[in-house]
Amino acid sequence: MKRNWIIMGVVLLLAGLAVFQTISARNEKTALPAGVGPQPGLEAPLLELPGLDGLTYKVGGKRDKPLLLNYWASWCVPCREEAPDLTRLYEQYKDRFDIYAVNVTVQDEVTAAMEMVKEFDFKFPVLFDYQGRSMDIYSYKAIPTSFLIDKEGKIVEIMHVVEPKHLEQRILELSM
Structure with a gap:
């Protein structure tokens, strides 16, 4: 029984890590590199x-x-x-x-x-x-x-x- 809980915890941890990496990858694609401002083709900042x-x-x-x-x-x-x-x-x-x-x-x-x-x-x-x-x-x-x-x-x-x-x-x- 204890073994099942450990396996379940590891699976949840890996799933959470996968979700975090997916969100981070999406944000990197839309974010500008540090020190770079708005560029043609992008929305004007508020x-x-x-x-x-x-x-x-x-x-x-x-x-x-x-x-x-x-x-x-x-x-x-x-x-x-x-x-x-x-x-x-x-x-x-x-x-x-x-x-x-x-x-x-x-x-x-x-x-x-x-x-x-x-x-x-x-x-x-x-x-x-x-x-x-x-x-x-x-x-x-x-x-x-x-x-x-x-x-x-x-x-x-x-x-x-x-x-x-x-x-x-x-x-x-x-x-x-």
């Missing part, structure tokens, strides 16, 4: 940040329009160079395309960021990342970095400096 207008903005999941999630700081020279193009493209395509300009506030000053918003007349939502959460979630290494996200919530492309003609072409492709 993100929720406060906007300058007092609203809370969410990223992740299906959307009505494609989205350019643009990370910037007021001291960043390439960010300042691409700002007029982002403003122009948004004004031209705002009915087909969204921009969320995420200020990397943890590395910037709110007053300087607000001055830049005013200087370039940003009409799109400006979000503030006070704690650097988006840096952890999106794993970008430099700014400017923009994530182009389609209506299905998948990352289509990652850009480090927005090239206006290329972005305009992508907006037209994605908003059809």
Whole structure:
């Protein structure tokens, strides 16, 4: 009788180990390697940040329009160079395309960021990342970095400096 209990315990232990290995193998296939952020073809990670207008903005999941999630700081020279193009493209395509300009506030000053918003007349939502959460979630290494996200919530492309003609072409492709 005691022998049957031992055999039964070993069988249950082996079955539990098999289930654990199967679940671990599944998670390894869907998880990104350490230090690697979101990539084209993958769903945009969930993100929720406060906007300058007092609203809370969410990223992740299906959307009505494609989205350019643009990370910037007021001291960043390439960010300042691409700002007029982002403003122009948004004004031209705002009915087909969204921009969320995420200020990397943890590395910037709110007053300087607000001055830049005013200087370039940003009409799109400006979000503030006070704690650097988006840096952890999106794993970008430099700014400017923009994530182009389609209506299905998948990352289509990652850009480090927005090239206006290329972005305009992508907006037209994605908003059809």
